[in-house]
Amino acid sequence: MGFNGIDGDVNVPGMIPWEVIVAYFVVAIAVAVVIGKKTGGLKAFTTLDLVYIGIGAAFSVVWEFYIGGFLNKFVPSGLTLFINFGFLGRLLIVFIVAALVRKFGTGMITLAAFDILGDLFHYGFGGEPIFLIYEALTYGLFIDIAIALLGGKFLGVGSKTQTVALVLGIVEGAIIGLLWAIPDPIFYDAFFRPFLYGAVVSWAKVIFTIEAFIPGDVIMGAIAGIIANRIQRAVAV
Amino acid sequence: MMSVINITYENGTSITLINNIPHIPYFASTVISWVVFLFGVAVPLAILLLAIGIRGFIEITRFEKHNTFYYNINAVTKIILLIGVTIAAAITVWWFSAILTIILLASYLTLKNGFRKLILVLYLTLTFIIGITQGFAPYTPYSVLQLAYHTNTFNAIWEWPSYFSFMGYQPYLTLQGLEYGVQISFRFIPATLSGLILILTTTPSEILGTFSRIKVPLAFVFSLIIALRTIPRIFEVFDTVVKLQFMRGLGSTKPKVFYPMYFLYAGIYAVVPTMVYLFRGAKNTAIAADTRAFRAKETITYLNDLTFTKEDIVIVTLVMAILIISGILIALGLGRGIPYTGY
Helix, strand or coil, rough: CCCCCECCCCCCCCCCHHHHHHHHHHHHHHHHHHHHHHHHHHHCCCCCHHHHHHHHHHHHHHHHHHHHHHHHHHHHHHHHHHHHHHHHHHHHHHHHHHHHCCCCCCCHHHHHHHHHHHHHHHHHHCCCCCCHHHHHHHHHHHHHHHHHHHHHHHCCCCCHHHHHHHHHHHHHHHHHHHHHHCCCHHHHHHHHHHHHHHCCCCCHHHHHHHHHHHHHHHHHHHHHHHHHHHHHHCCCC | CCEEEEEEEECEEEEEEEECCCCHHHHHHHHHHHHHHHHHHHHHHHHHHHHHHHHHHHHHCCCCCCCCHHCCCHHHHHHHHHHHHHHHHHHEEEHHHHHHHHHHHHHHCCCCCCCHHHHHHHHHHHHHHHHHHHHHCCCCCHHHHHHHHHEEEEEEEECCCHHHHHHHHCEEHHHHHHHHHHHHHHHHHHHHHHHHHHHHHCCCHHHHHHHHHCCCCCHHHHHHHHHHHHHHHHHHHHHHHHHHHHCCCCCCCCCHHHEEEEEHHHHHHHHHHHHHHHHHHHHHHHHHHHHCCCCCCCCCCCCCCCCCCHHHHHHHHHHHHHHHHHHHHHHCCECCCCCCCCC
């Protein structure tokens, strides 16, 4: 039965060996700690940054549980693999927060806050702390690494001309969108789902899901890059 | 007339479907299948969402001051209730979760404007049941249903066009498939209902106190509290922006019957203004917090002590009883009967 709804199954045929997953998360935590220490950790965040993160997490909850989740029901179910309103909306909102704050850790804190709020409003802490660690150190960390690499110019913010901002927003957004297509099939379907619930792993489905996610996530990443840039300018005046 | 459909798989196993499918001409049946596929769930969901309304969402996501049972319990106890109910719903047979759902729903009557809140969460519960059932019923393989119901015989109630299998549909919709979907929905509903009780009856500062007492970093807890306070505000601002568009004459010359479409249109156009408005308002919140010396010190002080009253003891005892009953049910073979593998 395991702990808190976690079966702890590591012998499901086809699942990624737990050593690989542990290695990933050890490296991810190390990256988060090392870069985080350099950039000042939580102390680097001003009160305003924390408010932005809170509002972003609130939007994610409203979108995922009250709007996007239901919009998915209006799309033929097979197509939600390609156009998942709930997920793509969250991508846009996290991009907006990241563009407003542009500090290492924004992605991880936003995803962690969203995760806890999701538990309060819908899921009820079952399977935790797995989801908290998983989402913060995959989706959140990808955004944060992009912020660390690009500095304050994330998604073309602060570019001299609008054209440059547009191009950078599209390109950077699309790349992060591509990265966001990976965790769910690889980490969740091929490891955490069997680990938590003993689910069967089908690599044909994992590969298909990645292929199905990529176009939607890349396109939405590019669009979200532009929107996040625009909203950042509208808010930061 | 009732007939029987036999399906034999390559590995030699076979299942029997008792044919309860109504006799409808092929063309009509195809049209109905497509309508069900495209709009079948959307329509009841849309009706329910309209019935809740934007104001309704504000009411079921916002703390309101009151002085009944739940309001006198501290946040820690309510989190214990949430976790206990979630665990019980996840590990026991579906009908135990259904009983918990009914009890939790009934307890909404004790809240401020209890009857109205009960109606609203009832709508919300129905949307979850319909949505989740639709997500599982047509797709669940018969082999999974065999494991769930320990039978090889199912009641077919609808036949999908054969090409629906490309979208992951099983050839026939079965009564057992529908039951399976409904049962899975009860894994989430008790958790959602007890989570909303926490949110509706606890002030954000109480939650802040609880999290910071268990040493969650203050910066992170502050973001969480901002989020909790912002969720009802989002619906409020969204409602205002939608209404402003109607005040400016959106769809005013068109027949009333088109109102839902204009509402949807106004809703889509309200997303960005709502975001920009709330994000711009963030500065005021930040200034307000800073002028009260927020984060000037490493730790915070508490205005109210964490006290355990009689009501808290009642809830903790109830949670323990729920977990003991869950243990007994599992021992009786009434544990997680369906091979549910994550959502």
